[in-house]
Amino acid sequence: MQIQLLIPGLLWPVATLLGPASGLALEGLATLLGRGRRELTAFEPYDRQLARLFGVHGDTLPMATLRRLGEADAPAPEPGRHWLCADPVNLSFAREHLLLQAFPDEELDAAESAELVAELNAIFADLGRFEACTPTRWYLRLHRPTAVTLYPLDDVTGRPVKHFLPEGEDARLWQRTMNEAQIVLHNHARSRAREEAGHRAVNSVWLWGAGALDAPPRAPARQVQASDPVSIGLARAAGVAFGAPDPAAALAQDTLVVLDELRKPAQQLDLDTWRRGLEAMERDWFGPLAEAFRAGRIDTLRLTAPGDRGTLQLELRAGERWKFWRKPYAFDALLKSIAPAPMQMPDAPRPAHGAP
Structure with a gap:
């Protein structure tokens, strides 16, 4: 069983604050980060990463068509609209x-x-x-x-x-x-x-968001869980089952889960809302997923977190379950590790030889 998590906004904008997650109890996320293989890849817009999961590529994506298709009163997919x-x-x-x-x-x-x-x-x-x-x-x-x-x-x-x-x-x-x-x-x-x-x-x-959807997207998993209209529109166009994010249902079959609750708070630099959302995500997702992975209920877990300077890629496979020597890795430590180095001020020029 495989779960793919896409979480825009998980990485707080690194140029604005050091230690935004300090003091938060995020044991489940720390377990996943410590057990899995982590990589920070080059910056790529979130919408492009989302579309690629559905097999939709290109520099110009028909975001208006997709978002409208994901609204509650969406019309049926219609070529040429x-x-x-x-x-x-x-x-x-x-x-x-x-x-x-x-x-x-x-x-x-x-x-x-x-x-x-x-x-x-x-x-x-x-x-x-x-x-x-x-x-x-x-x-x-x-x-x-x-x-x-x-x-x-x-x-x-x-x-x-x-x-x-x-x-x-x-x-x-x-x-x-x-x-x-x-x-x-x-x-x-x-x-x-x-x-x-x-x-x-x-x-x-x-x-x-101009453009038309030239070809139907392909299903990235047996089900898609999301609450944002673009993800729902992609799922609807791909003809794949979709519903609201639900950890128990996600553990029942291969699932793509898009969690976008942190995206706007990160964009708007709303730290309090972001921290509350992160705590809720730990309670509802990271903690239960870490436990399910330890119990052998997940074969592969992938987490993708697009940020303003790069994208965090995390992958856990069944073999990582037995690597008990891998210790939890605090999320706040991860954020500090990818923060830009502090600006170095140039040294003061030395006085000329012989100057007092």
């Missing part, structure tokens, strides 16, 4: 830069999202139809395909927008569309009401 993610964002000036910030799930409600999407549909009916599957996950179903390169929202969040403008044949169309959407949303009564109440306004949308 084209989508864009059109997520609500806040744009604000910081000095001379226009910065973009995404909204946490709880910051918007369904009623205001529905009103804003209705306004967009009244203005941009020639392009397609906007829809809000959740208050923070919006889509644009296109009337026709588009030839454009659009940057993922995660890549742009907190950064100057000018570095991530659309590229390609239809770049002008989508740059103009985002500019016009910014005007429409900025002037909307809902946005003004949010600002008057001291909340961030929904004053733009970020379009991304």
Whole structure:
């Protein structure tokens, strides 16, 4: 029996804090790290690693199509259907830069999202139809395909927008569309009401994820466990059984488990939420999996943790079960081992010969 864990956000951004997991009781994770073979590989975007597990390759992935397919009300897979993610964002000036910030799930409600999407549909009916599957996950179903390169929202969040403008044949169309959407949303009564109440306004949308799914993905395991819509969309397109993460069910058959609870806290540098999520993951997953491995219920366990500087790869095979001399390896020690070396200040120049 084989289990593959994919855990984005497990590696806290190494440039921001040393010892983020200090003081946490993570015995199960330490056991897995100590028994298994560890490797830190080169940086690769998380979405590309996820897609590759399903046999989907390429620099441009149809993330909007996949994410829409993973929503609760997803339509049946249909060749030739084209989508864009059109997520609500806040744009604000910081000095001379226009910065973009995404909204946490709880910051918007369904009623205001529905009103804003209705306004967009009244203005941009020639392009397609906007829809809000959740208050923070919006889509644009296109009337026709588009030839454009659009940057993922995660890549742009907190950064100057000018570095991530659309590229390609239809770049002008989508740059103009985002500019016009910014005007429409900025002037909307809902946005003004949010600002008057001291909340961030929904004053733009970020379009991304263009492309179509040319061929169906392949099943990476007998079942997929995930809660994020991209993973669910991949599983649905591959025709493989899927469900919410459940350790007991994962131990029943070969399973790919995507645990993304730590991803947003790591991106947003929300240390308290990240530490609470890590403790829950130890209780629900690392501890039970370490015990199942010791008991011989798992033949192979692989853990992949994409981070901002590299990806942690961990593999445990049945033969590692008997290597009792391998001691637990603390997770906090692992994080410290991959942190950048402290900056060395240059030595002060020596005084010239004969100087006092």
